Structure formats: C-alpha cells, structure tokens
Amino acid sequence: MAFPYLASGTGARGQDAGNTLGVTVPDDAKMLLAADELIYNRDAQNVSAVGGVQINYNGYRMVAQRVDYNQQTGRVMAVGNIELVEPDGNRIYADSLDVTDDFGQGFINSIRVETLDNTRFAAESGERVGGRDVILNNGVYTACLPCADKPDRPPLWQIKAERIIQNGEKHTVRLEKARFELFGNAVAYLPVAVVPDHTVKRKSGFLFPKMSMTENLGFGVTVPYYYVISNHMDATLNTTGYTKQGVLIDGEVRRRYRNGSVKFQFAAIKQARPGAFAAGSSDATSDARGMIGSSGEFKINPRWTFGWDAMYQTDNNFAYTYSLEGKKQSTFTNKVYLTGLGEQNYFNASAYYFDVQNADALNASEKSQAVVLPVVDYSYVAPEPIAGGELSADLNFTSLSRYKADTSVVGNSRRYRGLKGYMSRMTGEVEWDRTFNLGGLLLTPLVAARGDAYGFNMTGPTNYAGNFTNEASATRYMLTAGLEARYPILMTTDNSSHVFEPMAQIFARNDEQLAGRLPNEDAQSFVFDTTTLFSRDKFSGYDRVEGGTRANVGVRYTGTFDNGFGLNAMFGQSFHLAGLNSFATPDLVNVGADSGLETKKSDYVAGAGVTTPYGVSVAVNTRLDEKTLDVRQTNAMVGFSNKRLTTNVIFTQLAAQPEYAFATKSNExxxxxxxxxxxxxxxxxxxxxxxxxxxxxxxxxxxxxxxxxxxxxxxxxxxxxxxxxxxxxxxxxxxxxxxxxxxxxxxxxxxxxxx
Structure with a gap:
C-alpha cells in the first residue's frame, strides 16, 4: 500500500551559488514521497522507496521503480522506468539516475527528453555539473515525431553529436562533432557549433543562409548575421553574393520603445554586369545603387497613433529589382500619418509621396506623381439622435503639388490625370437621415449639405475641349434632399425561406457647379455596378460630386434552403430625371464617359450568386446596354473547395471605353x-x-x-x-x-x- 512521507527541509541542501538555472530550493522546502514500500536504514542514514515510487519536490515530479536517498551525501539514486517532470514542463525519461537532492548535479543513463514544444533529445548518458551545465554523450536532437507504423525508422531530420553541452549560465548549446541527417543520411558536418538554448529568445550570431534565383541577378546566396544590441534594440546584416551582379549589402536596425518602435534600413551594391538587364532600363544604366529607409509607429495614447514609412534610393527601381524587404512594391508609398479614433469620431492626417518603381530610366511616371502634403480626414457621428435620426459630419482637406503634368492618350482622347502646379481643397458635409417603419414599408428621408473651397495655381491643360477655370480660387456647394423606400417581403416554405426587397431612391440636388472646370485628382476611378447602384454619390472621391435629380430603382433577393443551398440576386437601373447629368459632363479624365450613367436611362446592372453544400460557389456581376442589351462589363467567379481541392476561376470582360480607359475591349x-x-x-x-x-x-x-x-x-x-x-x-x-x-x-x- 502507498505510504506518504514528509521529509523536513533540513535533509535537503539549498542550491549553491553556482546554479544559475533559476531553480532555487527554499530552506523549508518539503518532499512528498509515496511508494508501495518504505525502508529505513538508520545506521547508514539511507531511505529506500520501492515499488510505484512518486516524489514531488520543489516543483519537480518523479516516478520510478526504486529510489534510494542518502541523507549523509544528499544524493538521490533511482532505477527502473524513470520519468522526471521538471518545473518548466519538460519530461526526462531514463533507466537510472544519480543526482543531488536539489537536482543540481548528477548522472543519468539512457536519457530521453521531451520538451513542451514537442522537441526531443536522446543520449546514451548524461551528466549535470555544478547545477549549471548539462552534458549529453552521443546525443540526438529532432523536432519530428516518431513514425507511428515504424517507430524504428529515422525521423525526417535529426542532429547527432558526440557531445551536447548546455551551458546554464550563457544559455548556449555546444555541439561537438555534429552532423545533420535527412532520412537517416548525413548531409552536413560541423566539428563544433554553438547555438542558443530553448530559453533564449534572442542571441547574436549567423542565421540560416538564404538563396535566390532570378533572370538577371543570377543565383544568389545571402548570409544573415543577427546582432543583439540591447534588450530593446537589435540589428540584422545581410551579405548577398549574386553570380551576375556581385555583392549586395543590406541591413536593418530595430529599436522598441515603451509605446512604439522604429526601424532603419539600408542597402547598397556596385553591379558587376549592368548589361544583363534590358538595354536602356534604369537597372542597366545604373552602376552603384543604394537605398536608405525608415519606418516607425508610436501609440501616443489609447486613441492617437503617429507613424511613418519612407525610403530614398539612388534610382527608381533598385528596391523592386532586388526585392528589399518592406520596400519591394511596384509603387512604394512614402507616408507620415497621425490617426485618432474615438467612439463617435475619427481623425487622420497624412502626407504622401509615391515612388513608382519600374525600369524607365527617365523615371517619367514618378516625376508626374503628386506630392500630397497633407490630406486630413475627420468624421463625426452624433452620440444621441437628432430629431429621431442620425446626424453625421465629414471634413476633408487635401493639399498637393505636382512638378510635371501627368497625361495619357486613350484612343482619340487625351486624359489629364494631373496638372502641373499646386492645388488645395477643403470639403465639409453634413448629413441627417431617419428610417420609419410603416407596416413593413421602410422609408428613409435624407437631407445633406456640402461645400467645397478650392485654391490653386496650376498650368491649364492644352487642347482641352472643356472650359478649365483660370481663377486662383473657386467655391461650390451641393444640397441634397432624398427619400429611400424598401419593402422586404418574406416568403417561407417547408424547406426554404425567401426575401424579396423592392427598393427605390430619389435624390433632388442642384446641378454640379464648375463641372469639368476643376482638377480631378481623387475621383478618377469609376465602376457602375450593383455595388454602387444605390449610392447617393457614385463618384469615388471628393473632386467630383454627383448633381441633378436622379432615381435609382431595383430589387434584391435572398434565398436559403434547408439542404444547404443559398441564392442571392440583384437587378436595377438608374434614371437621370432633371438638371445637369454629371456623368455626361466630361472632365480632365473623362471619368463619366462610357460609364453606363451618361444617358437619361442608365445601363442595366445585375448580379447573382449561388452557394452549395458541395463546395461549389458561383458569382456574376454584369452591366447591360440599356438599348441593345449588349454586355458592357462582366465579372464572374466560379469556385470549388473540398478537403483536397481548392480552385477558382475569375472571368473579367470590359467593353471598349475609348473616351475613358480602354481603346479596345478587354477579356481576361x-x-x-x-x-x-x-x-x-x-x-x-x-x-x-x-x-x-x-x-x-x-x-x-x-x-x-x-x-x-x-x-x-x-x-x-x-x-x-x-x-x-x-x-x-x-x-x-x-x-x-x-x-x-x-x-x-x-x-x-x-x-x-x-x-
């Protein structure tokens, strides 16, 4: 029968100063021991526990067939199916064990260690010295699980070494005469290797090499070196040798503060064979190339955040060509920002500069990009209802300059995506809306007021059919009164439910003032489909504003079935009823041309989707010519997913838009x-x-x-x-x-x- 025994701490010696593993034994520590039989030898001051031995002592737990404890020497000897669980959760298995009573030093045979992260050590024998070092003889390390069917088969990879020495003071693992094996075969050999142990999160030293293979750089090998500068600062230095272009040096220094972090990057190369790149490209015309960059973000307080991300390089394509970490986008956005987020409001102030990374040696695209300094957005929603409805306000201020005009020709039309000079615009808008339920009919009246003030000094477009303003300032306003009506109809059957929702909107507004006479910087992208059908202002930015009286009508359907099928569909059309049609009024980029909204009756827009319990999904969104029903635009997706296969096919079709985007049709x-x-x-x-x-x-x-x-x-x-x-x-x-x-x-x- 089990017999519990409590031994006083006087029989156990406290850990000496040499033990730096962090396991300190208190003077009053107690040992809890349970065994089938307990034998006392008072003359030899020896206690033996035999059969089903269990020991709990200072966070250590051990089971064995027999344990002998000598009170004179303070040593614990155990044999037979030993399992020792350390305070950190690691499990040690062995045939025999001879350690001091504080587990600070001793010997162990046929040792096997399993850590909490499923890594495994095994060795013929092990020794713990001075409560600090652990020495394993003929050891093996792997993070692979043994094969369930063939446990004797070697793991996919393992490291074998004649001696493995873990230093508890330096927290390192020294491998002597180590070899790395794949599928039981040695593929690499190191006479001596020193790596950090599992307790170390950061340790200076070389990291695994990286390799690359690209068309004009050739084969490259990167050797990274990681350096710990302090507890809150570190760095990585990479040296890369390319077979075609020579040696690239790049690095990154990181520092963390209490409320944020900062990162500094640099890179440089003297290209050995610039001629390997396309003739006349910026890559071919550059010899010595380099980059410096920095990014950071700080939490000023729980609501406010300040940050930046910036780069400077010797030519326009260096970071993209060499895929420098964090800077390899085809268009890199240099930015500085300040963001505030509250329960009812939002604020953002940002400045932007765009690095267009391409092979153009003249860097024409980047030179024609705007420098935005700054753009400020603020939005507010009243915390309490106003007249039973929701009151919201938005403010935008944009200031930008461009040193070279950005123009392009599409078909027979010239588009002025940006004018040389300076522009600033302040926009403010207030909106109120409220929804009434009249026996299932949902009515939402809306009123809104918006004002814009411009100041600019820009070089006007040449050969422009419109009447671009020559004034140094301009103002405009837009007043809107609208009403939306929805009548959801629910129909149910024994195995399905269906919701049909007819919808209609009407917005009465004054004409868009100065239409086509002002710059258009942020409203150049335009797509008319079911996602924008019921938008009050269908333009994508502030520089254009939808005016005139317009009605939007359509119907929405959603169906669900007990067998797992789901259906959704939408169909509608927009009607220009009175006033100036903003989409038929050209501007510097012809944003409304061929949009489907430039006529009194818009094109038809429709969308549908199907989901099935078999992993198949289908979605289609299309625009049809309102007279001929010709397909003007299509986005279709078919997807399938199960336990083994995941696939999707996306079809995109755009009719020619010679006045806006594409001179010819596009199908992809x-x-x-x-x-x-x-x-x-x-x-x-x-x-x-x-x-x-x-x-x-x-x-x-x-x-x-x-x-x-x-x-x-x-x-x-x-x-x-x-x-x-x-x-x-x-x-x-x-x-x-x-x-x-x-x-x-x-x-x-x-x-x-x-x-």
Missing part, C-alpha cells in the same frame, strides 16, 4: 488552384490569360510539403513583360523550414499557396 481569365495529394504533399498554381491577345500574361506553379517538424514550398513564376518594366521576368522561389532550427530560403518573392 485568372485562375488559381491547390490540390492536396495526401496529408503532407500538395500542389498549387495560378495563371492569367489575355483572351484578346491570346497570350498568358502571368503564371506560376509549385509544390508544398508540411508535417509537424518540416515544411517545404517550391514555386516558379513568370511574367510576360513585353515593355521591360520589371528587371526579372521569371523567378524560382523556395522555403525549407526546420522547426526550431530556422528557414532555408530560395527566392525573393512571397510564395502563393492557397492550401
């Missing part, structure tokens, strides 16, 4: 898929096909593997870049991750795997 198919071959392996791929030009503009494919200790992703991607706007048309990318050890990367771009 995009698809991406992933297929799970088994529990560990999967494949994935993507493709973009230009139907009109009968070419594949972009494609990629790859394969991925993943288990509890290893992941691998390998992919190839290529872009059909006829205009040489990118430095590398194709790239090979791969990431091999050994859990707890690190990543081996091949490639510079992010991999796409939809699995």
């Amino acid at each position: 198919i995009q698809t991406n898929s992933s297929f799970k071959l088994n529990d560990n392996w999967s494949t994935f791929g993507s493709l973009t096909y230009d139907i009109d030009n009968k070419l594949i503009s972009k494609y990629g494919a790859g394969i991925a593997y993943g288990d509890e200790c290893t992941t691998l992703t390998l992919a190839y991607s290529e872009i059909n870049d006829k205009n040489n706007t990118t430095a590398n048309d194709w790239a090979v990318n791969a990431v091999l991750t050994f859990r707890t050890l690190g990543d081996i990367k091949v490639g510079t771009e992010e991999l796409t795997n939809n699995d």
